[in-house]
Amino acid sequence: MENRLAELRKSNGLTLKALADALGLKDNTLSQYETGKREPKIAMWERLAEFFEVPTPYLMGLSDDPLGWKQWEKQTGFSRKQIQDEITRLLATHHLTGNEPYYSQIGIAVIFLNGDGETDTGVKRYVDKQLQQLLNDVRSQYEDPQKIMELSKNHVDHAKTPAEKSVTIGQLIANVKDPSSIFFDDMDADVYNQISEIISNARKQIASIETK
Known part of the structure; x- marks a missing residue:
């Protein structure tokens, strides 16, 4: 089937040159796309579809549904x-x-x-995500990079399989039983725990708020 590239270009009031310039293509290349003498790669189809805000199958002439x-x-x-x-x-x-x-x-x-828009539920989710990120940021302020590197080195030295060696630093940190063991020596783990508890309680309180 013939694609709709020329049809959409014209309906949007664009000349061949104007569209080619907007996409960083040569006029001749775009002309060949329109006539079917040359087939764009799928990445180009998707780029063209995004430009015209239509589904890729519709642009390619494989669907009659412009809204997908x-x-x-x-x-x-x-x-x-x-x-x-x-x-x-x-x-x-x-x-x-x-x-x-x-x-x-x-x-x-x-x-x-999906509940992620500007609704009461969406705002609750947004705040919860921000609090979770804040909790992560607080912990990162306490973590000693040198101790984390030592943790990683010890893990690699004792790992027996390639799978064990491929464990990320993030996974290692998450599995530390005592987080204070990788904190800076001059930072108080009790203070960290209190801050974390306040943030965690705030998340619970926000989650408990009923929405319509």
């Missing part, structure tokens, strides 16, 4: 009706203005359906 509903349903687990209803809700609550390309509206609706 089947792909959205397959990849997200949400039905077309669920996504459309969410778009309607987002427009009513002003999370969407209606000026966004419809393809973008679908993507935003999926984000909200």
